Amino acid sequence: MIIRRWFVSPPEGGVHRLVLLRHGQSEWNAMKRFTGWVDVDLSEQGRDEAIHAGLMLQRHGFQFDEAHTSLLKRAVRTLWSALHACDQHWIEVKRSWRLNERHYGALQGMSKDEVKRQMGEELLQKFRRGFDQPPIAMREDHPFWTGRDRRYHTLGPDVHPTGESLRMCQQRVLPYWQDAIAPSIRRGSRVLISAHNNVLRCLVQYLDKIPVDRIREIEIPTGVPLVYDLDANLAPVGDLSSENGFTGKFLIDKTKRDAEYLANLEAITERRKTFARRVDPVTALNRDDIQSQCEAHGLQLPKAWANN
Ligand SMILES: O=C(O)[C@H](O)COP(=O)(O)O
Secondary structure (H helix, E strand, C coil), rough: CCCCCCCCCCCCCHHHEEEEEEEEEHHHHCEEEECCCCCEEECCHHHHHHHHHHHHHHHCCCCCCCEECCHHHHHHHHEEEHHHHHHCCCCEEEEEEHCCCCCCCCCHHCCCCCHHHHHHHHHHHHHHHCCCCCCCCCCCCCCCCCCCCHHHCCCCCCCCCCCCCCHHHHHHHHHHHHHHHHHHHCCCCCCCEEECHHHHHHHHHHHHHHCCCHHHHCCCCCCCCEEEEECCCCEECCCCCCCCCCCCCCCCHHHHHHHHHHHHHHHHHHHHHHCCCCCCCCCCCCCHHHHHHHCCCCCCHHHHCCCC
């Protein structure tokens, strides 16, 4: 098998590699409920997908210098799990509300089938895949009102969304791209972004300059790394007319996804076990590990350990 090794050396010829990762399946993705800013966790399948993404990144030799994610646990946990699987826990991680999923307003918590029954397929699709259609605004008495959440206190009522169209979502994502992500990439940092469907659709539209009337065609599956090659001006390098309609390439081929997943099931299970294990920081210091470290560096085993 030929393994392509990406990211193993500094960008060549001014080409920067960026990886976009939509979080693994969430509990509400599985139930087909609008989620937005509701802090729903990953489903069991989503946890596997996140580990699988990390294993694929490792297998293809990706190395990262920094990662960016949202304030929502499905994206944060996906990032942890992927970094755990590719053994790069240590890289710098920045979080921002600007990478949160599009705020789905009063629709948050509702089942997509229910919205379809009540409002019709056309409006449902406009809500989900239109560019300028905002959802019904969320009010303070909504069960999933996010305005009281401590993590958003610095936003203030003028900034805190009550429901965003995709355009509105893009308008708050792009300043973060321009101020926090693009400068790092230009400096040569290899960046991983763990975020959400609509945030990544906004970024793909922006990077590839896809006409907004074609934005509904951009679909990003959960837990599949999407790799962009960017030139020195951070313009994508590649063929826009590829099968996805954007230049980014999925690391796991759509048609081979299940087979890849099954082939990696054992490794996924193993990584999930080590990820879930609670480690006591004292007893976790294993004498044999310390001894082999000492040997590797030609050192004496410290006295404190010698009698252990
Ligand atoms: O917030 C949500 O409901 C999902 O993350 C994205 O949903 P969508 O695919 O309907 O935009």
